[in-house]
Amino acid sequence: MIVNLKLLILAILMVCIYIPMSNTWVLNDDEIAVSENTKEIIKRGQKKVIEYAQMVNMNINKRQNEEQAVEEQKEEQAVEEQKEEQAVEDQKEEQKEEQKEEQEEEQEEEEKENEEEEEQEEEEEQEEEEQEEEEENEEEEQEEENEEEEEEENEEEEEEENEEEEEENEEEEEENEEEEEEEEEEEEKKKMKKKNKKKKKKKNKKKKKKKNKKKKKKKKMKKKKKKRRRRRRRRRK
Structure with a gap:
């Protein structure tokens, strides 16, 4: 649009300059002199047209500069918006990384707790097995004691019988x-x-005494572990 206006102004200037010159040529050909007043009028018209063309050209340049300034402002604004969007995206990525780190820490804590629970379960199972073995040993000992008592009774009976037999025989x-x-x-x-x-x-x-001592030690260790866990939970809270 601006280029077309410039071309139109140039065309008007060419016409304004060409018409009076062609008229003088015609008058010269016909040997008719043009008066000085007409020349002055033509010069004034040419000046006005040139001034108008210059004014239009200045306005066009002004508009171009304004449009260019607006475009530059838009570009700067777009760059700033892009920077702001990039900053927001960077902040979101940082938040995501922080969340990932927190999740990893929570997972590590859960794994540690699960490992401790598994160890505790294994210890409890081992204690149950030991207790079952002790009960079996106690039952065996009780059976042995009963057998011994029966044997002693039988021996006493045998002794009595033997005494009677001795007296009789x-x-x-x-x-x-x-x-x-x-x-x-x-x-x-x-x-x-x-x-x-x-x-x-x-x-x-003797074996029972040793086992009882071990049990007492294990109970003490369990109490200490429970206290530590409670302290850790309180610290986390």
């Missing part, structure tokens, strides 16, 4: 000395068995 003692010796040997064997059983009982009692 005093006359047959000489004949049955060999049998008595054999019985004495059997009794000695039984006594040795009793001694061995007593030794086993003492060993089992």
